[in-house]
Amino acid sequence: MRPYLLAETNWKALKEATIEVAVLPWGATEAHNYHLPYATDVIEADHIAAESARVAWEQGAKVVVLPTIPFGVNTGQTDILLDMNLHPSTQLAILRDIIEVLDRQGIHKLLLLNSHGGNDFKTMIRELGVRYPQMFICTCSWFQVLDKKQYFEEAGDHADEMETSLLLYLRPDLVLPLEEAGDGSAKKFKVTALREGWAWAERKWTQVTADTGVGLPHKATAEKGRKYFEDVTQKIGGFLVELAQADTRDMYE
Numbered sequence: 001m002r003p004y005l006l007a008e009t010n011w012k013a014l015k016e017a018t019i020e021v022a023v024l025p026w027g028a029t030e031a032h033n034y035h036l037p038y039a040t041d042v043i044e045a046d047h048i049a050a051e052s053a054r055v056a057w058e059q060g061a062k063v064v065v066l067p068t069i070p071f072g073v074n075t076g077q078t079d080i081l082l083d084m085n086l087h088p089s090t091q092l093a094i095l096r097d098i099i100e101v102l103d104r105q106g107i108h109k110l111l112l113l114n115s116h117g118g119n120d121f122k123t124m125i126r127e128l129g130v131r132y133p134q135m136f137i138c139t140c141s142w143f144q145v146l147d148k149k150q151y152f153e154e155a156g157d158h159a160d161e162m163e164t165s166l167l168l169y170l171r172p173d174l175v176l177p178l179e180e181a182g183d184g185s186a187k188k189f190k191v192t193a194l195r196e197g198w199a200w201a202e203r204k205w206t207q208v209t210a211d212t213g214v215g216l217p218h219k220a221t222a223e224k225g226r227k228y229f230e231d232v233t234q235k236i237g238g239f240l241v242e243l244a245q246a247d248t249r250d251m252y253e
């Protein structure tokens with residue numbers, strides 16, 4: 001039983017507990033090229049949240065990881081079989097109910113640990129921050145914490161070398177042989193501003209990629225996944241320690 005995971009701990013342990021920071025990992029259920037499982041983002045969220053919390057717990061931070069929300073915003077993948085979509089307004093409603101519980105019970109620091117590119121919590125945090133002024137709500141997408149070029153050769157953002165390496169490390173039993181993976185080649189926008197990224201529009205996934213992947217996965221290894229996983233969880237663990245210690249009425253210097 002890991003005392004920092006709500007799903008594993010019990011009322012006996014929690015009855016008298018003080019909790020400084022809650023972590024809510026948020027994933028998605030969606031196709032990840034041919035070779036990775038639909039739960040890829042959930043598996044990454046579960047493991048990264050748990051290990052980051054362990055790192056923080058061992059330094060004395062009272063953190064608790066809530067169960068990962070398995071469905072995310074997949075509005076661009078409506079035509080991919082069983083890619084599950086929560087509309088952003090539904091996501092906001094779920095988040096509001098969870099924050100209402102935390103706020104009522106005096107757990108006023110929340111980290112939304114995001115594991116999926118389609119989830120975008122910033123505007124929700126702005127709105128919920130007004131509704132729950134005692135709450136300090138922050139978000140971090142684990143895949144943006146480190147410079148991935150230091151760890152992986154191929155660029156990409158979906159079922160790419162990074163995600164494939166992580167799954168080879170965390171759940172190799174769920175990864176098909178890499179020769180069965182598509183090459184994850186992705187089309188770019190014809191409109192210059194969108195292609196260059198200084199204007200944004202949602203990508204219509206099946207028009208962009210044939211195998212649902214974005215990024216060549218074939219150079220992935222479990223060892224690359226291990227190295228990245230250890231570094232990213234150390235860094236997020238350190239963030240949790242600092243967050244636990246922070247006085248939310250005195251955040252600036």
Ligand SMILES: [Zn+2]
Pocket residue numbers: 032040041115116158159163
């Ligand atoms: Zn993913």
